[in-house]
Amino acid sequence: MHKHRQRYIKTHLNIEKPAAKGQHLLHHEPVIHDMIGMAGVTTADTVLDLGAGRGAITFSLAKKAGRVLAIENDAAFAAALREKTVPGSNVAVIERDIREAYLPKEPFHVVANIPFFMTTFILEKLLDPPGSSFQGAVLIVQHGAAKGFTASQIRSPRLLKWRMWFDFELVKVVPRRHFSPPPQVDAAVLRIRRRKIPWVQTRHHHAFGGLAEYALNDPALPVCEALAGIFTPVQIRHLLQQIRVERNTPVCLLRERDWAAVFDTMREKVPSYRWPKAPTKKKSAR
DSSP states (O other), X not given: OOHHHHHHHHHHTTSSOOOOTTOOEEOOHHHHHHHHHHHTOOTTOEEEEXXXXXXXXXXXXXXXXXXXXXXXXXXXXXXXXXHHSOTTSSEEEEXXXXXXXXXXXXXXXXXXXXXXXXXXXXXXXXXXXXXXXXXXXXEEEEHHHHHHHTOSSOOOHHHHHHHHHEEEEEEEEEOGGGEESOOSSOEEEEEEEEOSSOSSOGGGHHHHHHHHXXXXXXXXXXXXXXXXXXXXXXXXXXXXXXXXXXXXSBXXXXXXXHHHHHHHHHHHHSOGGGSOOOOOOOOOOO
16 A cells, blocks of 8 residues: 555544654553653652653553643644543643743652653753752653763763753663654653752852853863863862863863862862853743
8 A cells, every 4th residue: 555545544543643743652662661660650759741742651650650740732632631531530631832831849750752852942941950849850852862961071061060960861772663753863761860969069050050151162172271261270280180180181071070079179269259150041931
């Protein structure tokens, strides 16, 4: 049978509903089961499914979690979710753009196959500031994005800030054939967990953000040059001895513990008026 004819039959028999723009619906049950297991949610937990689609993750989550918030912007998908939701159940369907959704004030987790084009925005919403109620997530993201978030080189100030408070783990690759419609590239399961002991105290997140933005302005610079505008030559020499890094090492190769030592040294040795300032940004909906 011709491919276009097959697609027509699947769509009109409701076997395969076209996804909303940017959505690739996950239909592989073993992956969904594994994601929920990785999240470790209990009946005491509130869990968000961002971009819930037709509820493949939502209703499996409902069997484990105390409360599930299914956020879906597509009107047809949201209507289908409401039809499937039993009155009085622990599932609440919220028909709203993720960018405009408010996050719970109480501690919450996220298990979701998020729209790939919104990955960075969603992580910003969840992780910044680090003192929010967000506890952790198991997400489907593009494989390339997952590799970037977990890379040994930290080239992005934003990623550095996130990794001072959260651990990122690329758990496994999810082949593109497990989605409908299949994306152009494979996906991956990305697990994010709040660190029990963060590298930097949450109350210092704004000051650390200034350091990250300044020092990683050019991630290929030698660490001695990247930090030269903050520390004196003597301070840099002592700092590099402390973290056991050569002066010509690219600053992007510093590890999280190294950055914690850099920040602590700045707080102890550098007058606050010389600390680099983090750029201000508009608040998004929470």
